[in-house]
Amino acid sequence: MERRELIQWLVATAGLRALDGLAPADLFALGRDIHRDTTSHAAGRTLTAHAEQTVAIAAERIIPATETPGATDAGVSAFIEKMLTDWHTPAERERFLAGLQDLDARCRARASRDFVACSEADQVAVLTALDDAHEEWFDRLKYLTVYGYCTSEVGQRALGLFPLPWRYDGCAPVDAAH
Amino acid sequence: MPPTDFDAIVVGSGMTGGWAAKELTELGLRTLVLEAGRPITPEQDYVEHKPSWEMPFRGLGDRRATASRQPIQSHSVSFDEMSHVFWTDDVDNPYSTPADRPFSWFRARQVGGKSIIWGRQVYRMSDLDFEANLREGIAVDWPIRYKDIAPWYDHVERFIGVSGQKEGLAQLPDGEFLPPMALNCAEQHVRQRMQERFGRDRVLTIGRVANLTAPHNGRAPCHYCGPCHRGCITRSYFSSVNATLPAARATGRLTLRPFSIVKRLVYDSKKNRVTGVRIIDAQTKQEREYTARVVFLCASALESARILLNSGLANSSGQVGRNIMDHIKWGGAGGQFDGWTDRRVIGERPNGIYVPRFRNVSSRHPDFIRGYGFQGGADRSGWEAALHAPGIGRAFKARLSQLGPWTMSFAGFGEMLPREENRATLHPTLVDAWGIPSLHIDCRWSDNELAIHRDMSVTAAELLEAAGATHIEPSTRGPSTPGGTNHEMGTARMGRDPKTSVLNSWNQTWDVPNLFVTDGAAMTSSSCQNPSLTYMALTARACRYAVDQLKRREL
Numbered sequence: 001m002e003r004r005e006l007i008q009w010l011v012a013t014a015g016l017r018a019l020d021g022l023a024p025a026d027l028f029a030l031g032r033d034i035h036r037d038t039t040s041h042a043a044g045r046t047l048t049a050h051a052e053q054t055v056a057i058a059a060e061r062i063i064p065a066t067e068t069p070g071a072t073d074a075g076v077s078a079f080i081e082k083m084l085t086d087w088h089t090p091a092e093r094e095r096f097l098a099g100l101q102d103l104d105a106r107c108r109a110r111a112s113r114d115f116v117a118c119s120e121a122d123q124v125a126v127l128t129a130l131d132d133a134h135e136e137w138f139d140r141l142k143y144l145t146v147y148g149y150c151t152s153e154v155g156q157r158a159l160g161l162f163p164l165p166w167r168y169d170g171c172a173p174v175d176a177a178h
Numbered sequence: 179m180p181p182t183d184f185d186a187i188v189v190g191s192g193m194t195g196g197w198a199a200k201e202l203t204e205l206g207l208r209t210l211v212l213e214a215g216r217p218i219t220p221e222q223d224y225v226e227h228k229p230s231w232e233m234p235f236r237g238l239g240d241r242r243a244t245a246s247r248q249p250i251q252s253h254s255v256s257f258d259e260m261s262h263v264f265w266t267d268d269v270d271n272p273y274s275t276p277a278d279r280p281f282s283w284f285r286a287r288q289v290g291g292k293s294i295i296w297g298r299q300v301y302r303m304s305d306l307d308f309e310a311n312l313r314e315g316i317a318v319d320w321p322i323r324y325k326d327i328a329p330w331y332d333h334v335e336r337f338i339g340v341s342g343q344k345e346g347l348a349q350l351p352d353g354e355f356l357p358p359m360a361l362n363c364a365e366q367h368v369r370q371r372m373q374e375r376f377g378r379d380r381v382l383t384i385g386r387v388a389n390l391t392a393p394h395n396g397r398a399p400c401h402y403c404g405p406c407h408r409g410c411i412t413r414s415y416f417s418s419v420n421a422t423l424p425a426a427r428a429t430g431r432l433t434l435r436p437f438s439i440v441k442r443l444v445y446d447s448k449k450n451r452v453t454g455v456r457i458i459d460a461q462t463k464q465e466r467e468y469t470a471r472v473v474f475l476c477a478s479a480l481e482s483a484r485i486l487l488n489s490g491l492a493n494s495s496g497q498v499g500r501n502i503m504d505h506i507k508w509g510g511a512g513g514q515f516d517g518w519t520d521r522r523v524i525g526e527r528p529n530g531i532y533v534p535r536f537r538n539v540s541s542r543h544p545d546f547i548r549g550y551g552f553q554g555g556a557d558r559s560g561w562e563a564a565l566h567a568p569g570i571g572r573a574f575k576a577r578l579s580q581l582g583p584w585t586m587s588f589a590g591f592g593e594m595l596p597r598e599e600n601r602a603t604l605h606p607t608l609v610d611a612w613g614i615p616s617l618h619i620d621c622r623w624s625d626n627e628l629a630i631h632r633d634m635s636v637t638a639a640e641l642l643e644a645a646g647a648t649h650i651e652p653s654t655r656g657p658s659t660p661g662g663t664n665h666e667m668g669t670a671r672m673g674r675d676p677k678t679s680v681l682n683s684w685n686q687t688w689d690v691p692n693l694f695v696t697d698g699a700a701m702t703s704s705s706c707q708n709p710s711l712t713y714m715a716l717t718a719r720a721c722r723y724a725v726d727q728l729k730r731r732e733l
Contacts, residue, residue, distance in 0.1 A: 061570055061571065062570045062571070062574065063574070063575050063578070064571060064572060064575065066572055066575060070575075079236065082234070082235075083235070083238075086234070086235075086240075086242070087235055087238065087240075087241050087242070124570070124571060127570055128570060131568060131569065131570055132568075139566075142570070143565055143566070146561070146564055146565050146578070147236065147238075147565065148236070149578075150561045150562075150578060151230040151231060151236040151237065152230075152231050153229065153231045156229070156230070156231070158579075159560070159561060159578060159579050160579070161560075162229065164402075164403055164404075164525070164526075165402070165524050165525045166401045166402060166403070166525070167401075167402055167524065167525050168359065168360065168402040168523075168524065168525035168526070168527045169360075169523070169524040169525060170360045170361060170362025170363060170365070170366075170523055170527070171360075171362055171363040171366075171518070171521050171523075172521065172522055172523070172524045173520060173521065173522075174519075174520050174521060174522050174581065176522075176524065
């Protein structure tokens with residue numbers, strides 16, 4: 001019963017919009033169109049343009065676009081900006097921003113350039129090391145990335161959670177369509 | 179000037195207030211319903227279909243606003259980013275407790291009250307419950323038995339619509355059910371294995387829930403969208419907004435006044451009758467008085483007690499505010515199953531499983547009296563399991579769409595004994611935003627509840643073991659905070675003796691004949707079943723009695 005909290009908050013929400021039946025390619029286009037703003041890396045209320053770009057690229061490395069849309073398509077960095085500004089405590093926010101600076105420092109030590117300018121291979125290597133070390137700020141980034149992606153319209157559609165089935169089947173084949 | 183004189187006044191528009199409104203108006207009384215909170219318009223206020231990406235915090239809630247305005251309400255399981263508007267503001271509505279004995283008072287002020295955000299589980303009480311106090315010498319005897327309330331359970335169930343499965347168990351009488359919701363693969367398996375191991379002693383059944391599985395009284399069946407506590411535009415679950423208040427309105431005899439905070443009852447000592455109710459308009463803060471021949475308090479157990487205490491009425495027994503009960507929870511267990519990896523759940527069933535009470539039913543437990551039931555269910559985890567999983571990139575992303583193993587959990591809901599020292603009193607200085615004295619609530623579990631809580635985790639693990647689960651984990655949580663189940667009750671109990679109870683067998687106050695209390699305050703014991711169905715049945719029964727008495731000019 002306790003686990004209902006997250007699951008109900010997230011999985012059980014859906015609109016009645018008729019966006020059904022879009023092909024994956026359309027979904028990519030939809031996602032990019034919706035979130036065009038977030039790929040321009042403008043400064044937000046908390047993140048500078050550089051920090052926003054850092055967050056956006058790191059999120060994309062965590063959840064890359066594959067056969068389905070990735071974190072950028074889902075506008076994850078805008079969600080993270082919102083959470084940092086209006087949800088987290090000042091102390092949590094400061095630790096997160098210090099973490100972004102540490103990320104650049106690690107990249108400069110490794111490849112003599114900031115994270116955003118590193119090769120994808122270097123970016124993945126540095127982020128993997130942070131993930132293995134369970135750095136607090138990185139765990140927060142990853143949590144917000146996963147959460148932001150999976151609660152976005154793009155993510156919910158990619159995961160097959162939206163639109164809602166409007167019925168209940170307690171023993172459906174795993175690959176059954178809604 | 180709008181009218182100020184009515185046949186009946188009902189205080190509260192929620193679970194029981196809605197029923198009083200429906201019954202009294204249908205029986206011919208011009209009825210005023212006073213609601214402390216705002217009006218509710220389903221088309222505008224229900225938000226169950228708002229998708230996560232349209233919520234500013236995607237369902238995580240406005241953490242800062244919650245911390246400053248709703249630090250208590252936010253602990254309710256039905257509180258979230260969307261439903262927080264259906265819970266009260268803790269700053270405007272303060273109460274106190276002893277520093278070392280917290281009590282969670284979850285409160286709703288709007289038309290519909292908590293019936294908008296309730297858990298919708300509905301279970302009958304049986305004579306195992308109604309006879310328990312007498313049999314065991316606890317508190318006072320219920321003045322009624324199952325046969326007295328059974329027709330009223332029928333009456334309520336027929337109107338609200340309850341889906342469920344008949345099981346023929348004496349301790350959990352069957353009702354008038356719509357088709358049951360389905361058990362999922364794992365739950366069917368557990369039911370079967372429990373039957374093999376425990377026979378009729380421990381039974382797993384689908385929850386009995388006030389969500390429709392078929393069209394019913396003009397309301398549509400459930401469409402399995404999930405977050406019922408945000409409202410239901412198809413009126414598929416029972417609330418007063420969805421069902422009883424529209425029925426009352428249809429009679430042409432209902433007047434509903436929102437933003438009406440009851441300050442006190444008005445009493446005529448010569449006639450020994452309440453003559454009406456004095457309210458404060460929540461918006462203008464102006465006071466007004468309304469008069470009626472009969473008054474029903476349906477404001478929720480603690481609010482109704484508060485109104486009685488603030489009015490200095492119906493308390494010759496000294497029992498008003500005493501005997502607070504809730505249900506103890508957080509004992510239980512979870513486990514995994516290896517099978518059905520090719521199967522999953524589609525849709526959000528607004529319901530789980532129920533295991534009716536089995537302790538102290540046919541045998542006697544050495545450590546405690548009374549018992550508990552289990553709620554819970556089985557499912558497979560989805561992307562949320564990846565929130566803390568290792569890795570990044572393509573392989574990590576693939577985990578988001580992988581389903582975890584089937585897991586099953588049992589969560590106990592245990593009976594609480596009535597004890598006089600569990601008590602709400604008027605606070606000497608603390609007042610709410612309208613200047614009305616607040617409550618000081620002093621309530622704790624007794625050894626009996628704590629023993630029940632411990633036993634829940636043992637037997638839940640036994641059930642999972644019998645079902646062949648792996649990774650069985652008994653709950654390590656301590657007992658819930660009193661009040662935390664939001665089943666508070668008992669503060670104006672029914673009884674057989676005016677010296678030791680507040681209400682007679684008809685929910686009529688012993689002291690003031692035209693004053694009735696029909697919400698959870700009336701409960702003489704708590705049983706372990708979810709109580710709302712009993713509150714509703716008692717309300718309908720009391721309304722019929724009151725109208726009969728009025729007709730005979732005996733009120």
